[in-house]
Amino acid sequence: MDEMENNQEFLDEADILEAKKVKKIQRERHIRKGRMIQEQVRGVFRFFVSVGILILIIWIADLPGWYMDKSAFKVYNPANITIVGNKIVPTAKVFKTLNDLNVPNHPVYLFKTGDIRNRIKKLSPVDEVYIRRYAFPAKLTIIVREKVPTVVIAPDEKVNPVAFFTKDGTLVGREYLPLNPQFKTIKVLSYGNKGDDYHKWTKEKIHKIEKIVRYVETYAKEPVLYLDFRNPEDIYVMIKTVKIRLGKLDDTVFTRIERIPSILPQVKLMDSKIKYLDLSWEKVNYLKLDE
Numbered sequence: 001m002d003e004m005e006n007n008q009e010f011l012d013e014a015d016i017l018e019a020k021k022v023k024k025i026q027r028e029r030h031i032r033k034g035r036m037i038q039e040q041v042r043g044v045f046r047f048f049v050s051v052g053i054l055i056l057i058i059w060i061a062d063l064p065g066w067y068m069d070k071s072a073f074k075v076y077n078p079a080n081i082t083i084v085g086n087k088i089v090p091t092a093k094v095f096k097t098l099n100d101l102n103v104p105n106h107p108v109y110l111f112k113t114g115d116i117r118n119r120i121k122k123l124s125p126v127d128e129v130y131i132r133r134y135a136f137p138a139k140l141t142i143i144v145r146e147k148v149p150t151v152v153i154a155p156d157e158k159v160n161p162v163a164f165f166t167k168d169g170t171l172v173g174r175e176y177l178p179l180n181p182q183f184k185t186i187k188v189l190s191y192g193n194k195g196d197d198y199h200k201w202t203k204e205k206i207h208k209i210e211k212i213v214r215y216v217e218t219y220a221k222e223p224v225l226y227l228d229f230r231n232p233e234d235i236y237v238m239i240k241t242v243k244i245r246l247g248k249l250d251d252t253v254f255t256r257i258e259r260i261p262s263i264l265p266q267v268k269l270m271d272s273k274i275k276y277l278d279l280s281w282e283k284v285n286y287l288k289l290d291e
Contacts, residue, residue, distance in 0.1 A: 066107035068138040073101040079139065086144040087180050088125040088172075094144060097123065108138040120144065124172045151206055152177075152185045153198050157226055157238070161187070169203025186213050187226040196232030208249065212237070212257070216244065219260040236276065242267050247280025256282070 072080035076095045083091045097119040104111060113131040120129045120142065130143040147166035154161045162174050164185065179185065186209060190198045213224045220239050228236035237244045241264065246253055256279045267277060 066109065066135050066138055068103045068108055068140075070103050072103050072140075073098045079137065081139065082141045084141065084143055086146060087182070088146050088149070088176050089123050089144065093123070094120055094142070108133045108135055108140070111140075113140070116140075116142070124170055125149075125166065125176055127168075147172075149179055149183045149185050151209055152179070152187050153190050153192075154187060154226075155189065155191055155230075157187070157189060157228075163198070165201070165206050167206070169201075169206050171199060171201070186210065186224065188229050189226060190229040196229065198229075212246075212249070212253065215254055215257045216260070219257055220244075220264060234280070242274055243276040245276045245278045245280050252282055256280075 069077070069080050071077075076092070081095070081098075083094050086094055098116060101115070111133055113133070116131060117129045120126055125146050126144055127147045128145040130145070132141040132143070133139075134141065147168055147170055149164045149172075150167045151165040152161035153163045153165070161177055161179075164172050164177065164179065166172065188198075188209060190196070192198050209227065212227070216224050216237050216239065220241070222239040222241060225238040225240065228238070233248055235246045235249055237246060244260070246256065259279060260277075263277060267274060
């Protein structure tokens with residue numbers, strides 16, 4: 001009897017364990033099913049969110065704020081195109097180079113600006129061009145970096161300049177004159193003929209003129225008013241106190257300029273009217289008096 005009771009207890013315990021195992025399996029199956037449903041819901045949600053974002057992107061990309069006014073290159077309006085940095089080339093002249101362009105039928109962020117840049121760079125005073133694109137409203141900002149003027153050319157000291165050179169040796173015509181007074185330039189008198197046509201001057205010659213001016217101003221301690229190149233074999237430099245004859249611009253010209261301090265004080269003390277201080281000789285200085 002006891003043995004039967006023990007067997008019955010053993011069977012009851014086995015049934016209980018089996019029942020627990022079944023419940024555990026059912027519970028795990030239920031959890032997995034719940035997770036699968038959650039993943040399906042998340043997948044559907046992600047799909048609709050992705051579609052919504054795509055629609056939103058397409059809608060935003062097609063907003064009018066991305067598109068420039070069709071007349072942007074025909075009529076200058078700072079609301080469409082802004083030109084900055086130009087102090088030599090007039091804004092109207094910069095804009096004129098773009099008049100035959102058409103506004104593309106796509107958003108401003110897809111604009112190819114290489115043609116705009118190349119057109120403006122053809123203007124002789126322009127060194128570099130940078131273009132920035134903006135939206136809402138769609139517009140362009142054109143930043144112009146110009147070459148630096150250094151030498152202006154005039155046929156006479158009382159005549160306005162007819163052309164100028166930039167530091168890189170570029171010759172620019174009278175269409176960009178007069179220059180803004182903020183530019184510190186060297187006035188050079190030249191007829192553009194007599195064997196020294198300034199149209200043929202090189203960057204090296206411009207740099208030599210700059211060096212001569214630096215030397216004269218350093219040793220005379222006065223600003224140079226102009227240089228006279230009308231006779232290329234006999235060059236003069238005008239400072240406030242006196243005109244200085246340099247003669248030929250040979251290898252000794254800078255050594256001769258260094259003699260200015262030894263004679264300029266005497267010039268300032270003289271009562272006679274002096275025509276020029278002659279430094280054209282290699283070792284001799286003398287003063288030429290007005291007759």
